Amino acid sequence: MKTIHVAGVILVSHDSVLLARRKTDQAFGGLLEIPGGKIEPGESIIHAAKREMLEELGTRIPLCIPFMSLTWKGPEIQVSLSSVLAPIDQKPTKSIDHSELLWITLANLPIYIKYNYGEITKPDIPILEVLAKQYQVNPDYFRFFG
Numbered sequence: 808m809k810t811i812h813v814a815g816v817i818l819v820s821h822d823s824v825l826l827a828r829r830k831t832d833q834a835f836g837g838l839l840e841i842p843g844g845k846i847e848p849g850e851s852i853i854h855a856a857k858r859e860m861l862e863e864l865g866t867r868i869p870l871c872i873p874f875m876s877l878t879w880k881g882p883e884i885q886v887s888l889s890s891v892l893a894p895i896d897q898k899p900t901k902s903i904d905h906s907e908l909l910w911i912t913l914a915n916l917p918i919y920i921k922y923n924y925g926e927i928t929k930p931d932i933p934i935l936e937v938l939a940k941q942y943q944v945n946p947d948y949f950r951f952f953g
Contacts, residue, residue, distance in 0.1 A: 808885050814855035815843040815890040815931065817874060817938060818866070819949060820898045823912050824938065826927070827905035834884075839909065840928045841890060841935070842902070852889045864899040864908075875937055879930035886930045913942040913949060 818825040826839040844859035846852060853871045860866045871891040879886045902908055911919050916939040920927065927935065942949055 812846040815841040823910040828907035868893040
């Protein structure tokens with residue numbers, strides 16, 4: 808089974824997190840995801856995260872905080888996903904790889920996941936669930952993000 812190594816970037820601005828809808832001609836087409844992309848050979852997770860956000864969203868992220876890593880096994884592919892938290896001041900409004908950008912408030916994230924479960928890429932769901940729980944336990948931590 809082929810394994811893809813991916814850096815997921817949890818962009819947080821003020822009290823919101825970015826979910827991006829993949830274009831329909833891509834793998835997982837039409838689904839929402841944490842933006843990010845493949846980690847190139849020899850590249851660090853942090854460097855991949857910064858590179859992908861600049862390429863996809865035209866956004867520079869000066870700070871990345873390691874968040875969570877997991878491996879998701881699908882029927883034909885395995886995804887090794889490492890995520891980082893990245894605070895940003897200005898919310899990107901367009902993407903070259905996505906058809907839509909959605910900003911979801913952290914307080915509403917648990918309900919959003921529940922009612923849109925089938926629209927979110929499977930590898931990203933556990934990361935979003937942990938993010939939502941962490942916000943519920945310690946919302947003050949996220950004041951640093953905006």
